[in-house]
Amino acid sequence: MGLLTQSVGVSHFMAVGAIMFVCGVVCMATKRNALGVLMGIELVLNGANLNFVAFGSDFLRTDKSYSLGLDGNFVALFVIVLAAAEAAVALAIALNFYNNHSTIDVDRADELRG
Amino acid sequence: MDAINWHSCLFLLFATMASGFAVAVVLAGNIVRMALYLILSLGATAGLFFLAGADFVGAMQLMIYVGGTLVLLVFGVMLTAQGPFISLKTQAGDWVLGLLLAGCLLAVLVPAAFSVADWRNDKPADFVAVQQDTAARLGMGLLGVRVDRLEDRPEPLKAGMSSYLLPFEIVSVHLLVVLVGAAYLARSKRRAATN
Numbered sequence: 001m002g003l004l005t006q007s008v009g010v011s012h013f014m015a016v017g018a019i020m021f022v023c024g025v026v027c028m029a030t031k032r033n034a035l036g037v038l039m040g041i042e043l044v045l046n047g048a049n050l051n052f053v054a055f056g057s058d059f060l061r062t063d064k065s066y067s068l069g070l071d072g073n074f075v076a077l078f079v080i081v082l083a084a085a086e087a088a089v090a091l092a093i094a095l096n097f098y099n100n101h102s103t104i105d106v107d108r109a110d111e112l113r114g
Numbered sequence: 115m116d117a118i119n120w121h122s123c124l125f126l127l128f129a130t131m132a133s134g135f136a137v138a139v140v141l142a143g144n145i146v147r148m149a150l151y152l153i154l155s156l157g158a159t160a161g162l163f164f165l166a167g168a169d170f171v172g173a174m175q176l177m178i179y180v181g182g183t184l185v186l187l188v189f190g191v192m193l194t195a196q197g198p199f200i201s202l203k204t205q206a207g208d209w210v211l212g213l214l215l216a217g218c219l220l221a222v223l224v225p226a227a228f229s230v231a232d233w234r235n236d237k238p239a240d241f242v243a244v245q246q247d248t249a250a251r252l253g254m255g256l257l258g259v260r261v262d263r264l265e266d267r268p269e270p271l272k273a274g275m276s277s278y279l280l281p282f283e284i285v286s287v288h289l290l291v292v293l294v295g296a297a298y299l300a301r302s303k304r305r306a307a308t309n
Contacts, residue, residue, distance in 0.1 A: 004118055008125045009234045013166065014227035016129045020155070022219045023136035030212040032202040033145050035190050039152050042183065043136055046159050049175075057166040059121075059243045063232060070262050073252055074278050076163075076171045080178050081285055085292040087183045091190045092299035104194045105202055 013054030021047030131158035143201045170249040
């Protein structure tokens with residue numbers, strides 16, 4: 001009941017960002033499907049984005065002199081654009097791999113192994 | 115009893131959705147369900163952006179991420195989801211290692227988030243923040259004029275400081291290169307082989 005009557009701070013946004021980041025890392029580590037690994041990367045980038053936006057927000061803290069201000073929004077926008085670019089290239093590589101090897105299992109993508 | 119803080123209520127709703135569906139992405143075995151959970155998680159994150167006052171970033175999150183990147187991912191899933199690849203099973207040892215890693219990371223990150231007093235909710239009761247729309251200020255910043263901090267810049271450097279104009283140009287050229295590269299990588303080679 002405490003959280004319903006109090007206001008939220010930067011810490012709460014950071015906790016949500018941390019959960020999304022950790023889920024993304026575990027997704028990248030455990031999924032064998034290449035597209036599952038890609039989804040983990042998207043989750044990691046979103047967790048980081050949430051922190052940038054929370055630190056740039058005027059609503060979440062009283063002392064605004066330490067706030068990132070608009071810079072947090074700028075960085076979040078660049079991260080979104082770069083994530084879109086990364087997803088496009090990674091999907092092209094995954095489809096290419098699927099066409100050549102007829103599998104999407106990253107455990108079998110070991111042709112460069114020495 | 116205090117009045118219910120609706121900002122906190124909405125935060126709780128969106129935070130539960132974002133982190134709950136993120137956990138569901140990890141636990142789901144079916145790649146199609148993972149894509150669905152990812153869409154819901156990222157949509158809830160857009161709601162969190164709106165709650166933090168970043169309206170333009172929230173809208174871009176919905177348009178680019180949920181509307182663009184994830185549609186791309188879903189197409190990738192549909193093109194490769196055949197028979198055994200829909201649900202590839204993770205080995206038990208990998209699960210143990212991954213959950214151990216998750217526990218350690220969470221044990222570090224969450225207490226760190228709540229350890230700084232300035233980041234917690236210590237706002238006075240009469241705290242008022244005025245919502246200004248960020249789209250115009252962000253657009254001016256990308257074109258090189260920071261309307262929110264015109265006074266901050268030192269006078270000798272004023273002519274050379276163009277804010278985020280250079281990163282904006284770099285990222286636009288980067289997007290063009292990525293589009294060309296993705297189209298080159300994903301082109302079908304079978305037709306060339308038959309000729």
